[in-house]
Amino acid sequence: MTAVKDSVHDYISLDPVAAELVDTPAFQRLRHIKQLSTVRLVYPSASHTRFEHSLGVYHLASRALSHLGVDGDRAAHVRAAALLHDIGHGPYGHQTEDLIRRRTGRDHDEIHHLLDGTEVGDVLIDHGLDPARVADMVDGAGGLGQLVSGELDVDRMDYLVRDAHHTGVPYGTIDHGRLIRELRYRDGELVLAEGNVQTAESLLLARALMNATVYRHHVSRIAGAMLERASERLVDGGVPIEAFVRMADHDLLVALGERVPDLGRRIERRDLYKRAVWAPIDAVPTDVVELDFEATRAAERDVADAADVSPESVIVDAPSRPRIKESRSRVVVNGVVRRLEDASELVGALRSAERTQWRLGVYAPDAVRDEVAAAAVDVLGLPVRVTTPV
Numbered sequence: 001m002t003a004v005k006d007s008v009h010d011y012i013s014l015d016p017v018a019a020e021l022v023d024t025p026a027f028q029r030l031r032h033i034k035q036l037s038t039v040r041l042v043y044p045s046a047s048h049t050r051f052e053h054s055l056g057v058y059h060l061a062s063r064a065l066s067h068l069g070v071d072g073d074r075a076a077h078v079r080a081a082a083l084l085h086d087i088g089h090g091p092y093g094h095q096t097e098d099l100i101r102r103r104t105g106r107d108h109d110e111i112h113h114l115l116d117g118t119e120v121g122d123v124l125i126d127h128g129l130d131p132a133r134v135a136d137m138v139d140g141a142g143g144l145g146q147l148v149s150g151e152l153d154v155d156r157m158d159y160l161v162r163d164a165h166h167t168g169v170p171y172g173t174i175d176h177g178r179l180i181r182e183l184r185y186r187d188g189e190l191v192l193a194e195g196n197v198q199t200a201e202s203l204l205l206a207r208a209l210m211n212a213t214v215y216r217h218h219v220s221r222i223a224g225a226m227l228e229r230a231s232e233r234l235v236d237g238g239v240p241i242e243a244f245v246r247m248a249d250h251d252l253l254v255a256l257g258e259r260v261p262d263l264g265r266r267i268e269r270r271d272l273y274k275r276a277v278w279a280p281i282d283a284v285p286t287d288v289v290e291l292d293f294e295a296t297r298a299a300e301r302d303v304a305d306a307a308d309v310s311p312e313s314v315i316v317d318a319p320s321r322p323r324i325k326e327s328r329s330r331v332v333v334n335g336v337v338r339r340l341e342d343a344s345e346l347v348g349a350l351r352s353a354e355r356t357q358w359r360l361g362v363y364a365p366d367a368v369r370d371e372v373a374a375a376a377v378d379v380l381g382l383p384v385r386v387t388t389p390v
Contacts, residue, residue: 026087
């Protein structure tokens with residue numbers, strides 16, 4: 001066994017398969033993909049990477065398999081999937097995944113192409129593992145795949161604790177030891193054992209608090225929206241999408257600085273656009289809440305025309321409707337497996353809070369913020385009160 005010192009889990013022991021996988025270029029690339037992408041512009045200490053997170057997920061998966069009594073070939077495939085679950089991420093992680101999905105049709109957890117005939121795939125085969133089976137588990141397929149990608153997965157258990165640790169906020173703290181010990185398989189589903197409604201609620205609450213204070217912080221949202229627009233222009237300007245997908249964070253930042261300098265240099269220097277509009281969901285027309293990609297870009301052009309500014313000076317940021325995936329977690333109550341949303345009154349309160357926290361953002365350079373705010377109110381059919389000087 002190879003031991004690795006981790007800031008969250010102390011020592012992580014890697015089996016021979018994991019030790020070889022860690023040394024492949026595809027996995028080493030994760031050292032250069034920050035876990036929290038643009039969030040680090042808000043929390044300076046949030047400089048941890050998907051490399052260490054992946055090691056943490058592997059560690060928690062190993063512990064969970066031990067508690068579940070799963071060993072041998074089945075456990076080996078799950079451990080490999082846990083370790084490799086993030087190798088499909090593009091630069092800046094989730095901030096570029098919509099662009100990658102539109103251009104390739106793939107999500108970051110679809111990694112068959114990264115295991116088929118590659119060095120990573122060869123390592124798996126050399127140790128008697130099936131690359132296709134590992135890739136399926138990364139995508140959540142099968143009963144054991146739920147441990148890697150599901151409502152009670154070890155991915156979530158690691159990143160909540162790790163992100164809270166590195167940002168310095170207390171909200172992501174969860175008892176992952178109890179969560180792992182109380183996991184059970186019933187009828188092919190991963191569930192929490194009897195008496196663990198509050199255990200499931202703790203995971204739900206931690207995610208909701210981290211959403212509000214870390215993951216959806218307005219500065220990170222502005223920077224992320226700027227990064228996505230700049231990345232679109234980079235790809236449209238001739239960078240092949242498959243080359244883009246394999247970039248690391250620093251590769252993208254350099255490319256943007258050279259080829260999309262108006263946005264790239266702003267992101268590098270944290271010279272970000274400002275909020276011209278910051279509107280709650282009840283103040284936004286339904287058709288604006290549900291803007292798709294093409295409609296969003298059309299709205300940006302319309303607002304820019306109305307404000308008499310360049311199209312690049314307007315960003316409309318309409319996030320998806322709030323949802324709480326963890327509410328579908330399953331827990332045994334009085335001998336019956338129930339969804340957490342049916343067993344907990346807290347779920348309804350958190351759903352209400354998520355809805356209250358939703359905001360439509362319209363961003364622009366500070367010099368034209370007032371003009372863009374007035375135009376956005378008119379074009380998008382918003383009440384005047386949603387404009388903000390902040």
